[in-house]
Amino acid sequence: MNPTTLGFSLAALYNLSIVIFSRGFSDVLGEVDPLFGSGGCVGILLWGMAYYALRNRYEQAPALSLVFCLEKLFYAAHWVLWMSAHSGELSSMYDADAMTALFFTIYGAGDALFMIFFGWVAWRHREALGGTAP
Numbered sequence: 001m002n003p004t005t006l007g008f009s010l011a012a013l014y015n016l017s018i019v020i021f022s023r024g025f026s027d028v029l030g031e032v033d034p035l036f037g038s039g040g041c042v043g044i045l046l047w048g049m050a051y052y053a054l055r056n057r058y059e060q061a062p063a064l065s066l067v068f069c070l071e072k073l074f075y076a077a078h079w080v081l082w083m084s085a086h087s088g089e090l091s092s093m094y095d096a097d098a099m100t101a102l103f104f105t106i107y108g109a110g111d112a113l114f115m116i117f118f119g120w121v122a123w124r125h126r127e128a129l130g131g132t133a134p
Contacts, residue, residue: 004121008055011068011114015048021103028100032093033082036103047071062125065118072115079108 001009022029022041030037036044047068054064082104093101 004058005055007114007117007121008051008058011117012048012052012055014110014114015044015051018044018048021099023099028097029103032100032104035078058121059125060128062122062128065122065125069115069118069122072111072118076108076112076115079111083108 018036018041019025022036022038025038025041027038029041034040050064051068054061058065086104090101090105093104
């Protein structure tokens with residue numbers, strides 16, 4: 001497996017972890033941040049499926065990698081804003097529910113990492129943005 005295919009697969013697994021953190025799409029995360037209500041968590045899983053579906057065709061569709069980059073930018077920026085307003089609450093969250101607190105501690109950093117990855121893939125294969133592969 002080449003490193004880019006691996007990156008897409010890891011991004012899919014990263015998004016798949018929402019099933020664990022949300023405890024099977026319950027509203028436990030949504031109670032902390034409505035963005036992660038059960039419907040939002042299903043959406044995250046669907047994004048992950050899209051990453052996996054493109055893992056072997058990314059060079060033919062760099063515009064999709066750019067869309068993935070922007071989607072990850074949205075979540076990373078949301079995390080930065082959420083952390084700026086709520087980071088002081090994390091220690092009490094860890095006492096009450098460590099899994100939920102862990103999710104809110106780390107999710108944005110992972111999204112930022114995959115944002116850079118997807119942006120790099122789009123840039124690397126930008127010659128195919130016009131609809132024709134090299």
